[in-house]
Amino acid sequence: MIVRIRLFGQLREQAGADSVEATLADGATVADALRELAERPPLAALLLRLPVRMAVNREIATSETLLGAGDELALLPPLSGGGGPHVRVTSEPIIAARVTDLVRRPGAGAIVTFEGTVRDVEFLDYEAYREMAEQQIAKILSEAIARYGLEMAAAEHRVGKVGLGQPGVVVAVAAAHRTEAFAGAREVIDRIKAEAPIWKRELDGGQARWVPGEWVSS
Secondary structure, X not given: OEEEEEEOHHHHHXXXXXXXXXXXXXXXXXXXXXXXXXXXXXXXXXXXXXXXXXXXXXXXXXXXXXXXXXXXXXXXXXXXXXOOOEEEEEOOOOOHHHXXXXXXXXXXXXXXXXXXXXXXXXXXEEEEOHHHHHHHHXXXXXXXXXXXXXXXXXXXXXXXXXXXXXXXXXXXXXXXXXXXXXXXXXXXXXHHHHHOOEEEEEEEOOEEEXXXXXXXXX
16 A cells, blocks of 8 residues: 655655655554655664654554555654744733744745634633643644644733734744645634633623633543
8 A cells, every 4th residue: 555654844855855655565554654764765864863753644643553545644853943832821912923923934835824803892801721721722732733744833812801803812833835834723723712721701882791612522
């Protein structure tokens, strides 16, 4: 069977291509694919010293994960800069351009920035379990980076009152290609809204109303 192996960062540069194909036996695992790849001179030495994470069909995988014909195996080197994704839950105004600048990387051919702004009401008043929210958002960003092979990702969320037309949340992601950048940004904002412990209350014309939500299964 044939498996497509996607390469990023140093791996892409060393191979001279952003993907290669490997012919493997039925029932092969990620470890089998890595062994086959390590026999190729351009990548052999680099794979010996570079710790990589693996994703199969955009889901985090281990060396024991089984592969099927036509699967996509992505090899993800450590993040540039080594500092991990940027997360901030803050009472200060969010500057979208600054969040975008945090994800710029030489290997990024596409950057997608999403601003979630206040509409229809005078204010939204955000409340958060800040420490837990930052931890959860960091997890969401890290998983999106691994799943889509992103170069970097960042997110900032407001607490307190945010006026009409102002951003309550900004997400920025960078990737080599636009498909992964759009998909990564969409997943990040959807998961932040569903999973981060942040609540909002609408304030309009002297009236206040908590915006209803629901728990989602993990």
